[in-house]
Amino acid sequence: MxxxxxxxxxxxxxxxxxxxxxxxxxxxxxxxxxxxxxxxxxxxxxxxxxxxxxxxxxxxxxxxxxxxxxxxxxxxxxxxxxxxxxxxxxxxxxxxxxxxxxxxxxxxxxxxxxxxxxxxxxxxxxxxxxxxxxxxxxxxxxxxxxxxxxxxxxxxxxxxxxxxxxxxxxxxxxxxxxxxxxxxxxxxxxxxRGLSYHEVEVTGPNRDLHSGLYGGAVANPINVLCKMIASLHDENNHITIPEFYDNVAVLSSEERAELNRVPHSDDEFKRSIGLPDVYGEKGYTTVERIGIRPTLDVNGIWGGYTGEGAKTVIASKAYAKISMRLVPNQTSEEITALFQKHFAAIAPSGVTVKVKPHHGGExxxxxxxxxxxxxxxxxxxxxxxxxxxxxxxxxxxxxxxxxxxxxxxxxxxxxxxxxxxxxxxxxxxxxxxxxxxxxxxxxxxxxxxxxxxxxxx
Amino acid sequence: MxxxxxxxxxxxxxxxxxxxxxxxxxxxxxxxxxxxxxxxxxxxxxxxxxxxxxxxxxxxxxxxxxxxxxxxxxxxxxxxxxxxxxxxxxxxxxxxxxxxxxxxxxxxxxxxxxxxxxxxxxxxxxxxxxxxxxxxxxxxxxxxxxxxxxxxxxxxxxxxxxxxxxxxxxxxxxxxxxxxxxxxxxxxxxxxRGLSYHEVEVTGPNRDLHSGLYGGAVANPINVLCKMIASLHDENNHITIPEFYDNVAVLSSEERAELNRVPHSDDEFKRSIGLPDVYGEKGYTTVERIGIRPTLDVNGIWGGYTGEGAKTVIASKAYAKISMRLVPNQTSEEITALFQKHFAAIAPSGVTVKVKPHHGGExxxxxxxxxxxxxxxxxxxxxxxxxxxxxxxxxxxxxxxxxxxxxxxxxxxxxxxxxxxxxxxxxxxxxxxxxxxxxxxxxxxxxxxxxxxxxxx
The missing domain is CATH 3.40.630.10 (Zn peptidases)
Incomplete structure (x- = not known):
């Protein structure tokens, strides 16, 4: 046998x-x-x-x-x-x-x-x-x-x-x-989940400036980028991009109950990654947040002075890599277009913004x-x-x-x-x-x- | 002679x-x-x-x-x-x-x-x-x-x-x-202006995580840091740190008029640094924003993946250098204490925060x-x-x-x-x-x- x-x-x-x-x-x-x-x-x-x-x-x-x-x-x-x-x-x-x-x-x-x-x-x-x-x-x-x-x-x-x-x-x-x-x-x-991945660039002044001589009177691209990123989630951790959720498949309560039958302990989850608390979209369990809900995460951010000590500079540019995990029936093409449009739309008038899509997956x-x-x-x-x-x-x-x-x-x-x-x-x-x-x-x-x-x- | x-x-x-x-x-x-x-x-x-x-x-x-x-x-x-x-x-x-x-x-x-x-x-x-x-x-x-x-x-x-x-x-x-x-x-x-300069560190999970396997269910320290930084200014670009403005010397309208006699053109200012628009605290001119108002600028930010291409990571930590320019009668000691207290207070429960003061000036x-x-x-x-x-x-x-x-x-x-x-x-x-x-x-x-x-x- x-x-x-x-x-x-x-x-x-x-x-x-x-x-x-x-x-x-x-x-x-x-x-x-x-x-x-x-x-x-x-x-x-x-x-x-x-x-x-x-x-x-x-x-x-x-x-x-x-x-x-x-x-x-x-x-x-x-x-x-x-x-x-x-x-x-x-x-x-x-x-x-x-x-x-x-x-x-x-x-x-x-x-x-x-x-x-x-x-x-x-x-x-x-x-x-x-x-x-x-x-x-x-x-x-x-x-x-x-x-x-x-x-x-x-x-x-x-x-x-x-x-x-x-x-x-x-x-x-x-x-x-x-x-x-x-x-x-x-x-x-x-x-x-699918993926829509972007690199964004926010440009303020045309060169790095002294934060004493200019601070307060020019759009600091790092502050602006933070504000733009912060605005991508509301207070319930819903994503604010218009039409973002339009095609998200809604599971029946039976399907959600089935999904949550998975043995999962938030305490164990927190312990395994050293987090003081779970975090995420209001109204969903951890299992649902990972399994059936789309997300938006910053995967990297950089700009200005990042070395030892203090440098009083206002950077000319700030950058971030931002990706969204997609769920049925979103498509990476649709979400990529929505993100690009929205991110350009929320830029204040003091800066210019570029969005470069990296790659997607369905x-x-x-x-x-x-x-x-x-x-x-x-x-x-x-x-x-x-x-x-x-x-x-x-x-x-x-x-x-x-x-x-x-x-x-x-x-x-x-x-x-x-x-x-x-x-x-x-x-x-x-x-x-x-x-x-x-x-x-x-x-x-x-x-x-x-x-x-x-x-x- | x-x-x-x-x-x-x-x-x-x-x-x-x-x-x-x-x-x-x-x-x-x-x-x-x-x-x-x-x-x-x-x-x-x-x-x-x-x-x-x-x-x-x-x-x-x-x-x-x-x-x-x-x-x-x-x-x-x-x-x-x-x-x-x-x-x-x-x-x-x-x-x-x-x-x-x-x-x-x-x-x-x-x-x-x-x-x-x-x-x-x-x-x-x-x-x-x-x-x-x-x-x-x-x-x-x-x-x-x-x-x-x-x-x-x-x-x-x-x-x-x-x-x-x-x-x-x-x-x-x-x-x-x-x-x-x-x-x-x-x-x-x-x-x-005086100066209060800080390095902040936001820690989410105890190690870098895969954004697909964890995204949506854990506090991403970069997103959180952006949200915290964004919250430091309100919609009028006033700084939101409690008591921040308490000791700011208020100039009389005569003093402000005198100050604004300085030859200054916003158009020339914008042109000189390639900015599409001026930006700053509502209710103040560019000359006042630089000369008599305190500011808060991010001088540097970093975290996660910043190399070529795409990496789907949720970073364990995110960092920023944040400085405030001070005006009479603020002191760097007072503002440093207010900033440290406030920045810790606005951290959501899913992360831990450290604030390290760099140096100050009066x-x-x-x-x-x-x-x-x-x-x-x-x-x-x-x-x-x-x-x-x-x-x-x-x-x-x-x-x-x-x-x-x-x-x-x-x-x-x-x-x-x-x-x-x-x-x-x-x-x-x-x-x-x-x-x-x-x-x-x-x-x-x-x-x-x-x-x-x-x-x-």
Missing amino acids: ATTYLQENQDRFLTELIDWLRIPSVSADPKFHGDVMKAADYLKARFEEVGLDNVELCPTSGNPIVYGEKIVDASLPTVLVYGHYDVQPADPYELWDSPPFEPVIKDEKIYARGACDDKGQVYMHVKALEVMKQDGAFPCNIKVMIEGEEEIGSNNLAIFVRENKVKLKADVILISDTGMLANDQPSIEVGL PVVTPTDSVAYKAAADAMETTFGKRPIPTRGGGSIPIVAMFKSELGLDTVLLGFGLDSDAIHSPNEHYGVFNFLKGIETIPHFYRNYAAPCRHSG | ATTYLQENQDRFLTELIDWLRIPSVSADPKFHGDVMKAADYLKARFEEVGLDNVELCPTSGNPIVYGEKIVDASLPTVLVYGHYDVQPADPYELWDSPPFEPVIKDEKIYARGACDDKGQVYMHVKALEVMKQDGAFPCNIKVMIEGEEEIGSNNLAIFVRENKVKLKADVILISDTGMLANDQPSIEVGL PVVTPTDSVAYKAAADAMETTFGKRPIPTRGGGSIPIVAMFKSELGLDTVLLGFGLDSDAIHSPNEHYGVFNFLKGIETIPHFYRNYAAPCRHSG
């Missing part, structure tokens, strides 16, 4: 993962380019070993995409698995307790850059295929597409997808690149009544002994919206990470429990997903 | 000044220490030449103070002349049209670092003494005290003054380190009905052919308040510079007209000042 095979081979599975994690596949830094290629080759070989066909490194103008497939029966449904083999830079190295590319298992966790995000979660899929192969046959058609540029924006993935729609034809996308609530409380992300909500979602929820219920809760994460995975628009496919976010895994931070790790539980759960998903389709087919 | 002597010797006076300006007496940079000493020695020799007694370099724990005196009659009043022989750093050198320490005369202006601030204005005093010596005798007692650390905060001057009260005993302080309105409109500064107003002020105004009227206007500059010269508190002396700010002289900037210069007019005017001041005193004495 699959579980026995998994138990018998779990040490080897961990050793293989550790070998892969040893390769520093940092996509952001050109000096690791050889290692990125090595990580791709390693993965290609593993997919070949577990019986996929047509395994190849598909070239892009950046790092290659590892592709492979097993078409067992054209009448069966097809699952397209997405993941990424590149990792975040590991610096600052000095904050790691053990070197980021010398993986160690400590307290039942694998410590290494990429242990969870996303090499560890991708490797669960490789080993799940091995388990299924050993168990007989694959229950449906499977395609895998693992890219090497997720941590630098996935720019070449969209081109690849657009140019390979026939090759990538499938019925659903399966991604393990997210987390769940806790090891004793499985959950599945069903919502992701919000997505995965249906919870689909065959694929149910297959994933049933799989988790089988292996965890507990029904997973659908959650709405606050982050953005722009490729999920891209898969929907380019391929017309919904995504199931079957992730096994935890918030505490420190992805993108020093001492990233992944629980051995989570890695093995993923390998155990994924085959159930395929079986569950294939079964009703087969009936209906 | 004095005027003839001045005319006959003006080329030599300019040559001597140029020789002195050639010495790069930059106090901020230790590598110029030898030059700073050389400039002090040069000045000491010149004071000896013009007949001062007891000329010496008074040691301090920093650069020496050049002191000298001529006591002609103990029953006559004594004027203590203050100035400084150190200069601002000259960088960026590449923005100078001619090297900062190779003085040139071009279009009737002397171009060099220190040409106006303050070596050029100090040298007027040296040559005025020479003119008076040639003319007969000094009309009153004169003491000179020229320091070498004004551009780095005058820290040792206050100690020197405190320890030498007998030596420095005088009836009035005379300083030429300010400007006037125009060559055809003399003026005398009679008011200087506002001063020189009486315009004193013998010394009238002596200066009459002197200017004699040499310019036009009565000078009393003006209130917005800047702060903390030593003026220090002279008042330590020595009990008022100051006369008999300055001959122009706003356009680019002090502290590349291409600093000083008009040949202004230099010579200063030498011509200063002896009149001494005569005017001595005459009524002698009568009353």
Whole structure:
């Protein structure tokens, strides 16, 4: 049986993962380019070993995409698995307790850059295929597409997808690149927020001025920028941009009640990030503020004298990076236009303002009544002994919206990470429990997903 | 006669000044220490030449103070002349049209670092003494005290003054380190604003957070800081700190009318600094906003991601440098306490706030009905052919308040510079007209000042 095979081979599975994690596949830094290629080759070989066909490194103008497939029966449904083999830079190295590319298992966790995000979660899929192969046959058609540029924006993935729609034809996308609530409380992300990101520049006088000789008689661009930013929220922390909320999907009280079933403690939340109090839009819980409400945050601000000591200057310019997280049915294009218009409109007459949009992403909500979602929820219920809760994460995975628009496919976010895994931070790790539980759960998903389709087919 | 002597010797006076300006007496940079000493020695020799007694370099724990005196009659009043022989750093050198320490005369202006601030204005005093010596005798007692650390905060001057009260005993302080309105409109500064300068720190979460995973549910310290700063002014640009205006001296409508007689054009003001509009406290003119009203300006702000591109971070901390210009009868101590209390009070419960005071300075107003002020105004009227206007500059010269508190002396700010002289900037210069007019005017001041005193004495 699959579980026995998994138990018998779990040490080897961990050793293989550790070998892969040893390769520093940092996509952001050109000096690791050889290692990125090595990580791709390693993965290609593993997919070949577990019986996929047509395994190849598909070239892009950046790092290659590892592709492979097993078409067992054209009448069966097809699952397209997405993941990424590149990792975040590991610096600052000095904050790691053990070197980021010398993986160690400590307290039942694998410590290494990429242990969870996303090499560890991708490797669960490789080993799940091995388990299924050993168990007989694959229950449906499977395609895998693992890219090497997720941590630098996935720019070449969209081109690849657009140019390979026939090759990538499938019925659903399966991604393990997210987390769940806790090891004793499985959950599945069903919502992701979109993004509208801007850099703003406020110009007052045409040069820096002496604050004594001019102070009080000229618009200080820093004071003005603060006033403009402050005005973007009202006293209830609602965003004041006209029409901003017009397209925000309003959840029914049942849906909100369902959402708030998630185990969450404001006290625990505050403690985890050292905050004296929660904060946010009036009338919504913390879970709702993160999951279903749009936000506006300043991500950076600068202007004037920022060195040691005191300098009595009135700066000529002040800058800020301001981003909004979007929820269904806002679009980044719509919100970008509204923000630009409003920010220019609220500038007082003493200054000039520029708004430069950086990038956007669309919000997505995965249906919870689909065959694929149910297959994933049933799989988790089988292996965890507990029904997973659908959650709405606050982050953005722009490729999920891209898969929907380019391929017309919904995504199931079957992730096994935890918030505490420190992805993108020093001492990233992944629980051995989570890695093995993923390998155990994924085959159930395929079986569950294939079964009703087969009936209906 | 004095005027003839001045005319006959003006080329030599300019040559001597140029020789002195050639010495790069930059106090901020230790590598110029030898030059700073050389400039002090040069000045000491010149004071000896013009007949001062007891000329010496008074040691301090920093650069020496050049002191000298001529006591002609103990029953006559004594004027203590203050100035400084150190200069601002000259960088960026590449923005100078001619090297900062190779003085040139071009279009009737002397171009060099220190040409106006303050070596050029100090040298007027040296040559005025020479003119008076040639003319007969000094009309009153004169003491000179020229320091070498004004551009780095005058820290040792206050100690020197405190320890030498007998030596420095005088009836009035005379300083030429300010400007006037125009060559055809003399003026005398009679008011200087004080200063209360702070660095504030707002802390939200205990580490930088992902704006997608947390945005909307935590106090973003940058947004909060902007809101706090914005709240420090109301819609009329009045400062909202409780009790802030309690001690502000209210001018009579006559005094305000007098102040607004200063030739000023908002259009010209806007054009000179490239501003589309003036800005400031409702109910006051630009001249009043700078001269008689306190202000609050952010001099610097920083927090979060300020590099290229987009990073979706919620910063743990945000910072700003905030300073207030003070007017009589505010004190920096009082305002510093009010600011600290208020800034802590307006922090929302989701953040913690620290306020660190940097330094302060007291506002001063020189009486315009004193013998010394009238002596200066009459002197200017004699040499310019036009009565000078009393003006209130917005800047702060903390030593003026220090002279008042330590020595009990008022100051006369008999300055001959122009706003356009680019002090502290590349291409600093000083008009040949202004230099010579200063030498011509200063002896009149001494005569005017001595005459009524002698009568009353």
